[in-house]
Amino acid sequence: ARPWRGIIEEYRERLPLAADAPVVTLGEGGTPLVEAPALSARVGARVWLKVEGANPTGSFKDRGMATAISQIAGTDAEMVVCASTGNTSASAAAYAARAGLTCAVVLPAGKIAAGKLAQAIVHGARLVAVDGNFDDCLRLARRLADDYPVALVNSVNPYRLQGQKTAAFEIVDVLGDAPDIHVLPVGNAGNISAYWLGYNEYAGRTTAASMDETATRLEPAATRVPRMWGVQAEGAAPFVKGTTVEHPETVATAIRIGNPASWTLAEAAREDSGGRIDAVTDAQILDAQALLAAEVGVFVEPASAASVAGLLAHAEAGEVPDDARVVCTVTGNGLKDTATALGRAETTTDTVAPTLDAVTDILGL
Numbered sequence: 145a146r147p148w149r150g151i152i153e154e155y156r157e158r159l160p161l162a163a164d165a166p167v168v169t170l171g172e173g174g175t176p177l178v179e180a181p182a183l184s185a186r187v188g189a190r191v192w193l194k195v196e197g198a199n200p201t202g203s204f205k206d207r208g209m210a211t212a213i214s215q216i217a218g219t220d221a222e223m224v225v226c227a228s229t230g231n232t233s234a235s236a237a238a239y240a241a242r243a244g245l246t247c248a249v250v251l252p253a254g255k256i257a258a259g260k261l262a263q264a265i266v267h268g269a270r271l272v273a274v275d276g277n278f279d280d281c282l283r284l285a286r287r288l289a290d291d292y293p294v295a296l297v298n299s300v301n302p303y304r305l306q307g308q309k310t311a312a313f314e315i316v317d318v319l320g321d322a323p324d325i326h327v328l329p330v331g332n333a334g335n336i337s338a339y340w341l342g343y344n345e346y347a348g349r350t351t352a353a354s355m356d357e358t359a360t361r362l363e364p365a366a367t368r369v370p371r372m373w374g375v376q377a378e379g380a381a382p383f384v385k386g387t388t389v390e391h392p393e394t395v396a397t398a399i400r401i402g403n404p405a406s407w408t409l410a411e412a413a414r415e416d417s418g419g420r421i422d423a424v425t426d427a428q429i430l431d432a433q434a435l436l437a438a439e440v441g442v443f444v445e446p447a448s449a450a451s452v453a454g455l456l457a458h459a460e461a462g463e464v465p466d467d468a469r470v471v472c473t474v475t476g477n478g479l480k481d482t483a484t485a486l487g488r489a490e491t492t493t494d495t496v497a498p499t500l501d502a503v504t505d506i507l508g509l
């Protein structure tokens with residue numbers, strides 16, 4: 145076994161980067177595909193989790209940031225900008241630091257989990273807290289990129305989806321072919337579009353997000369594509385409502401988005417795969433987060449648990465075919481937002497004397 149080299153070196157022939165382009169990597173990708181027997185038993189299918197919280201900054205954003213920042217590092221740009229609900233800014237700040245670029249992040253004030261905010265700060269980003277939501281922040285970031293010498297690294301930058309598509313490649317590489325169903329949370333809708341792109345290119349087909357002929361130049365590595373099942377939070381579910389949501393609200397702050405940028409690509413993923421996009425409540429999200437931690441051993445942030453909450457709801461409704469192969473992407477690490485997780489858990493705060501008696505007493509031994 146050789147060490148994992150990051151998504152660009154691992155999948156270079158399937159990425160639209162020039163052979164001599166700089167490679168900015170923190171070793172992203174190569175994340176675990178973990179079987180989840182506790183979910184398989186509940187769902188009546190075989191369920192795996194693609195644990196994207198294992199990326200260098202703790203979310204799937206690192207895949208797309210590796211390609212976007214590598215592309216920008218080969219230009220004369222000195223500053224990058226993004227709007228973010230937290231993970232994009234954490235990742236952009238880290239990759240920009242690595243590349244020697246200045247990073248500006250435009251954030252909805254008071255709606256970023258503490259861990260993510262800490263990441264942007266320690267990596268030296270310039271923070272702008274806006275009295276508005278993510279959709280306002282993205283509008284402003286786009287304006288900055290249009291009118292000033294600043295490169296946009298949100299997922300409307302096509303190099304972002306190119307990097308993120310590699311997660312689908314990894315799943316096929318491990319399972320031997322595409323799963324039957326792929327479930328993931330949907331916010332700004334870049335990631336569902338990127339997975340759909342990746343699955344299709346591996347099967348030898350292009351999608352609207354394809355950038356060059358690499359998809360058809362290479363031998364197909366998969367015989368089929370999965371159905372794409374997207375999951376939104378009920379208070380921030382524009383795809384379920386069929387229209388934008390002016391005041392999105394959910395405990396899963398990462399997907400607190402009402403006007404997703406990749407609307408058309410995500411709808412194509414849903415339609416062309418015979419898939420669906422549904423909504424779950426905040427309570428379902430937090431229950432799924434607790435179940436994943438307590439029974440599967442994987443601590444994810446609330447937005448990530450939305451995918452599992454959606455799968456459980458569909459299983460309950462009898463909508464998951466028996467023995468289907470199902471992959472759920474859990475997009476971000478639970479350590480990014482400990483406040484939300486601990487807000488529900490029962491924690492013992494009693495402090496005891498440093499004696500064996502006192503400890504065994506507490507443990508009931």
Ligand code: F0G
Binds near residue numbers: 399475
């Ligand atoms: N899960 C997590 C943990 C996220 O951070 C995001 C998006 C999503 C799911 C949804 O992915 O936007 O591609 O549909 N976070 C962005 C950010 C918006 O700014 O970090 P999407």
